[in-house]
Amino acid sequence: MAKKDSFERPDGRAVDETRKMSAKVGVVENADGSAMFSFGDTVAIAAVYGPRKMHPQHMQDMEKGTLRYNYNMFSFSVTERIRPGPSRRSQEISKISQWAIEPVVMIDKFPGNVIDVYVSIIQANASTRCAGINAAALALAHAGIPMKDMVSSVSIGKLDKQLVVDLSKAEEDWEEGEGATDIPITMTGDGKITHIQLDGKIETKQLKEAVRLARKACKDIYEIQKKALKESVDLKEK
């Protein structure tokens, strides 16, 4: 599978190596829960407010709560300035991110209420939606929202014919051979897939391999997330 020695990634990583990750909770004082998560130079912060009463009232779901997810990128997070405000892309990412996290949040405990998750990308070097989901999951846990499990998100790439873990921007723009295929995936702690997207070009056999690579990487990410939560509990106890 991975010819580790023969394929050179632009930053010298091994094919199954993520960028250096860091995670921290409690980064937004006002929020009920908050966190930062980064893959190398891609940095996301998330803040959770709720559960709180859902407005407008006619949108209240009396059988279970609602999870609202808003993803946005800072205008200067990328090389060419992004006009501030929602875009079609950010709206779509908000929706798939909500779908990625909702299965593990016990929203049936909050009928009529909403939990708002706000994610901002401070610095973008690809895999922003994955960093956002990792930060959001941490922020929800930090807020004490009852959760069935954690979710962890990573991008798997295919550069020409080689599968790699955690795409950087330089790799997203890969032009050699078959170019780049980008596969962001989110998984629960027990290995179920809550989100998967793909663009590029890949055959079924390699796609199945990509999913398995994601499983391994998500386990590593989960450890980083757990550590960040534990550190915050330890600090509180001091």
Added chain:
Amino acid sequence: METPRINQDRIRKYLEQGKRFDGRKFDEFREITIETGASKKAEGSARVKIGNTEVIVGVKMDLATPYPDSPDKGNLMVTAELLPLSSDRFESGPPSIESIELARIIDRMIRESKFIELDKLCIKEGEKVWNIFIDIYSINADGNLLDAAGIGTVAALKNAKIPKYDKETEKVVFGEWTNEKLPVKKETPLSITFHKIGNHFIVDPTQEEEDASETRVTIGSSDGVISSMQKGNHVPLSVEELDHIFDMSEKAWKYLISKIEKHLK
């Protein structure tokens, strides 16, 4: 009107027994009709019906300056409107997330498969290229607007002719066409959406079945090569279930292509 819970439960129970309300097999599409040239002022257009679901897709072209990182390539833009006239579920107003997602899924299917030969749409490198606008409208919503939109888009693109271009004024002569067809690849990408209901997967759901759907995976592919994929809705999938969907997608593409091939000359 939202499908009542009791119908959703009955759909699930029927599927457990291997049955669908309209007697179809799990991997079977409803009857498909495709009419090209459905709107004469468009560069290309198609009206597609899958069962009672109906969409019209149109292609328009215009000149533009190329993007700096692709100075010799034309550009693609896909939008979709889920019209209130097609269902009492859709309201007037700014684009809904459903219409945004639908447009972006179709966009990625066309873009990543490189179906349109964008490098043949350059008039003057760095200065003038053709822009392709694909617009999708729902006429009647009875489930599976996504796949209908995909078929409509491919049919409209295959049907499209390049407008006349006046070299002296350097302007497009709208309403007049050359005999030159829009350059597209031979291999036809199709989007096929698999829906999970209970422990089963079906394709081409009716509106009722779509309401009972727990999660969906749309795969854009052409003869075994997957170029786009999107999972939507809440329920998680196991790795085995995903593997199963990937295996089904190749067969499903062959089946769907054989069903619509004659319409796509």
